[in-house]
Amino acid sequence: MRIVQNISAALAAYGLIQRGGLVFGDGDVAPDGPAGRPARSVLLVGQAGAAPWPHFQRWREAQPASPDNPLDSWSREVIGAVALVFGARAVSPSDKPYLPFQQWAMRAEGLRPSPLGILMHPEYGLWHAYRGALLFEVELQFGEVRKQSHLCDLCVGKPCLKSCPVSAYSETGFAYEQCLGHVRGPSGGACRTQGCRDRNACPYGTAYRYPDDVQAFHMKSYAGL
Template sequence: MNTLDEIIHLAGAYGLVLRGGFCVNEDDNVPEIAEGVNASSLILFGNAGSSFWECFSGSREAADGQTDPLNRWSQRVGEIIASKLTGRALFPFGGPPYHPFINWAKKAESLQSSRIGMLIHPQYGLWHAYRFAIALPDSLADSLVVSAAITRVRQPQAIDHDICQRCIGQPCLSACPVGAFSDSGYAVEACYSFLKQNAESSCRTETCQARLSCPQGHAFHYQADHARFHMEAFFHSVANRLDK
């Protein structure tokens, strides 16, 4: 099996970060690598801040004018890396059914659910994402990709407190101009209505102001064009669902 440094190098060639991994059990619902070949471990890849943006924005997928450029780029890159690791690439899109990426992410890293619903990381805050996972036939415990080594890459280690509970004032709950976030959940229709009627607002031209107000992971804020890309993708996705 490839060493940890080789896997990190493979990811880094595309601006991606090794986001952790774990030994698989039946409850993880990881599909077979091939017929009759069960997965023994799973490793996750994604971005921390805008780490991958330069590579993606200069890709053929970003330039071809077709739909879902980031998903198509992720699929191409994921399959390249999976082939080099003799594993199977799995993606958070392409369903239903969808793979349980949130559960996988929580098992692989120190994550909590934030007050606005997104997973918050003790170092990256709300400025991170998972692009794909790779199921491997080898056990992490039997390879150089062990938890201690992965922890060295994705510091800090497990957190023993509620990040949001310790946040003074919890500004994410008051920064939204329509109060779309509360203990009751996320009011997506109120959010979308505001974005639709206020195309020049900072929420639409920059990024979600609730997310931006979170003090955790400030150094990993997405760069402007990266943030706008995701906001436009979100807006059009919701528009397709609500404006039918």
């Protein structure tokens, strides 16, 4: 448990937090750890709210040229630096072949998906993210995963399915092309500058809601603008 606490302190320097972890079982296909052997443990790294944003912005301003995916690049750099200190292998949600980050997260934190696909957190609502993970070839000790109330089950009105101007999200799935066309089009200005209306309509975790400039950054990246 001590190493997990030390990692948490190292991540805090970047506005990041550790998001729980798990020990791989016999039925898991574990990715390689730092020395090329199958990992025994994974510790997830992420954020709550927009805490990493000032750290990311300072890093971005110091770059001689902006990379194609600056937030991914920053995340890889800072989580990789922490991995070196603690003898881990850093991996990213955008690595290919893709690793099962969402399944790891559900096991590590006891979360379930919202109707938007984002995992619903009992404190952060939809305003959180996973930026990477640390793989270890030893078994780390994690606290017991507490059973969490799934807030979506308690939400009667489901405003997250009623606020999009083109009804991109529904109980049958996500109309990706419809959403993308709207965000890129002349009537999508509010979505581009203030974020997804369905996500913003969720009544939970509002204290962690990303500021408009952060949401605009993510929407621009999503729309390829």
